[in-house]
Amino acid sequence: MKKVVIVGAGLGGLSAGIKLAASGFSVTIVDKNNHTGGKMMPVQLGEYSFDFGPNTITMPDVFKRVFEEVGENPEEYLQFEQITDHTKNWYMDGTSFLQTTNIEKMESILSSIDRYSFKNYHRYLSETKHLYQLSEKHFFSRTFSSVKDYLSPSLATALMRVRPLESMDHFHRRFFKDERVLMAFNRYATYIGSSPYSCPATFSLIGYLEMVDGVYYTKGGNTSIASSFTELFKKVGGNLLLDTEVTSLIIDHKLVRGVKLAGGEKLEADLVILNGDLLTSYSHLLAETDRPHMDNRKIASFEPSISAFVMMAGVNKTFKEFVHHQVYFTSDYRKEFQQIFIDKKLPDDPTIYICNSSATDPNRTKGSNLFILVNAPANPNMSHQEIVEYKGKIYSKLKQFGIDISPHLEEEMVVTPNYIKTQFNAYKGALYGISSHRKKDAFLRPFNRDPAIKNLFFTGGTTHPGGGSPMVTLSGMNTAELILKNLF
Ligand SMILES: Cc1cc2nc3c(=O)[nH]c(=O)nc-3n(C[C@H](O)[C@H](O)[C@H](O)COP(=O)(O)OP(=O)(O)OC[C@H]3O[C@@H](n4cnc5c(N)ncnc54)[C@H](O)[C@@H]3O)c2cc1C
Known part of the structure; x- marks a missing residue:
């Protein structure tokens, strides 16, 4: 069974993980925080309940598709009003x-x-x-x-x-x-x-x-989208490691072999998907020599x-x-x-x-x-x-x-x-990754697959098709589809 490690339990990481786990991959999602959903975060203050992050939900069919694609009935998990x-x-x-x-x-x-x-x-x-x-x-x-x-x-x-x-x-x-x-x-x-x-x-x-x-x-709150994705991810056999930070990727001969965790432990992988903000993930997890197309100068050039x-x-x-x-x-x-x-x-x-x-x-x-x-x-x-x-x-x-x-x-x-x-390793605290002011950044966002390390993939707001809860959910499903169609 091919092993996949996904760094980040945001909506992009979860939707990719669900599709890959349901397709027979052994998938582990690792997140530094103690909740899933990333920026879609439940907050409880005394008797008051809040949704941090997405408060405006559009395109509910995108979220429903995550369930339908693995043969589940979304109505049993989520109710959109x-x-x-x-x-x-x-x-x-x-x-x-x-x-x-x-x-x-x-x-x-x-x-x-x-x-x-x-x-x-x-x-x-x-x-x-x-x-x-x-x-x-x-x-x-x-x-x-x-x-x-x-x-x-x-x-x-x-x-x-x-x-x-x-x-x-x-x-x-x-x-x-x-x-x-x-x-x-x-x-x-x-x-x-x-x-x-x-x-x-x-x-x-x-x-x-x-x-x-x-x-x-x-x-029940928009964060039920993340909690229902989590329930489904576990149901299709996914493993979840919360409160666990990934500190680097293990690279060997231009392939990623796994990830190193903050406690020093290693997780082996046949392929890795980064769901955290790409600009932070690249600079935190990969040496500059392993990302010639995305050196520190290029990262600093994004708005x-x-x-x-x-x-x-x-x-x-x-x-x-x-x-x-x-x-x-x-x-x-x-x-x-x-x-x-x-x-x-x-x-x-x-x-x-x-x-x-x-x-x-x-x-x-x-x-x-x-x-x-x-x-x-x-x-x-x-x-x-x-x-x-x-x-x-x-x-x-x-x-x-x-x-x-x-x-x-x-x-x-x-x-x-x-x-x-x-909290979310978001580049400079940006909510949606890169701004869409330059045509290049609006339409040519960073790729979903690393150009040099062929078994390294990306999902989430910094990548294609962009930020916002439905888009990142699509990006997770699209990246999983790319892996399923082309690689293994
Ligand atoms: C205040 C606010 C308001 C918003 N309002 C809306 C709205 O109304 N409607 C809407 O659709 N969208 C809204 N958004 C945007 C939406 O929340 C995001 O676009 C979307 O949730 C991002 O999902 P993602 O998959 O890119 O991952 P993220 O949510 O960014 O999650 C990535 C996860 O990766 C983890 N991670 C990163 N690096 C590591 C590492 N090295 N090791 C372990 N874990 C790591 C992080 O902890 C995080 O949990 C809002 C966002 C915010 C913050």
């Missing part, structure tokens, strides 16, 4: 508008704030559907192992049709005029950790996913995606104005991205996202389980004083909107970019 009226957007002038997948209702909302957006909404949906369908057909369900894979004429044609040369903001201005509506749709760039003023319009496809395909919540400053607040009150997702926008969205990516500082007037999953699943937690997230540059080291001050800034901005959290706060945990970097 669609949230129709999913996101309420608030602005500094006190106005707000709701985003809903009910198209007639959405049109009626748009008609009351921006006739131009109202008139163009159908066209927007059909253009973003087209972007989604092209990307799904040509990019999502395949792996890239070498430059040769990018040279097929059909792929080049598809690439040119997904608007790679136009920015997301420019694309959205074809359909929407009101700056409030533009900000709400431009926010989709942050789902891939990028700026709407720099990333390609291709990623406007996220709008189709949210506004048509739907926004979902997983009953990391956005990071986050997160507060998980357990509040003994139900806010009547809250839906499942709400966003309190800055007055100057362009400046916010300028501060994050160019000045590399925390925005001084941040856009605040709040997930309140207790609105959909009140039995899961006491009171309100507020997951409050602000976009942050990758890698700012924050002192205790800076953390306290930034937290105060966020709470006082929310107070301006009539949301007074402090008097009702019973539990609180603050997560900084530095925590994300250390």
Whole structure:
């Protein structure tokens, strides 16, 4: 039986592990943390339950496929609930508008704030559907192992049709005029950790996913996706080693022979899959001489995606104005991205996202389980004083909107970019690996197979097709498929 070691129990590692274990490989997944799911991490603070990481779930069929491909019924493991009226957007002038997948209702909302957006909404949906369908057909369900894979004429044609040369903001201005509506749709760039003023319009496809395909919540918490993957992985015969860090790969004659663990132990392997952030994994686990195509200079040349400053607040009150997702926008969205990516500082007037999953699943937690997230540059080291001050800034901005959290706060945990970097070995604390600003990084992400070490593979947010929970799950299944089809 061929032995596979997967470094990292993120969604990419788990989905690859399930498929390979069910296909007869002896698979061991090793993770440095004491939970599976990587950035999809359950957090319990007293009687309050939170999902750290993915709070917005799209493409539920991708998660279901992990079960279906190994002959299991996903309904026995997971229950996805669609949230129709999913996101309420608030602005500094006190106005707000709701985003809903009910198209007639959405049109009626748009008609009351921006006739131009109202008139163009159908066209927007059909253009973003087209972007989604092209990307799904040509990019999502395949792996890239070498430059040769990018040279097929059909792929080049598809690439040119997904608007790679136009920015997301420019694309959205074809359909929407009101700056409030533009900000709400431009926010989709942050789902891939990028700026709407720099990333390609291709990623406007996220709008189709949210506004048509739907926004979902997983009953019991989104982290049940990771726990159900873990249950399935064990059921198909996989081995799990938690609380165990891999410190290096054992390389011999341009092949990986296994991994070394922090305690000094070795695990032999016929092939290894790295699921941790690729830029960190390469530099931590492989000597520079074993990765000529990815030397330290090249690693330093990548721009990391956005990071986050997160507060998980357990509040003994139900806010009547809250839906499942709400966003309190800055007055100057362009400046916010300028501060994050160019000045590399925390925005001084941040856009605040709040997930309140207790609105959909009140039995899961006491009171309100507020997951409050602000976009942050990758890698700012924050002192205790800076953390306290930034937290105060966020709470006082929310107070301006009539949301007074402090008097009702019973539990609180603050997560900084530095925590994300250390906890998940995420390159500079980036949430989604590399940003998608340069065309090369948006479309030509690092390969799923090492060009020099033929039995070393990659899955997860840094690699193809990119970050976000459905994409990394696809990447795990795609990498497993690559191994099954071509190698053994
Ligand atoms: C705050 C935040 C909000 C997010 N919001 C959303 C959202 O709303 N919707 C969405 O779809 N996505 C969201 N994401 C992104 C999503 O969580 C990630 O894209 C996805 O979970 C990454 O999965 P992955 O397979 O790449 O692995 P990761 O989750 O990065 O897991 C990799 C694992 O590898 C382990 N590891 C690394 N190196 C080693 C080593 N040497 N030895 C042992 N173990 C190692 C790490 O500990 C980690 O557990 C968010 C992420 C964060 C952090």
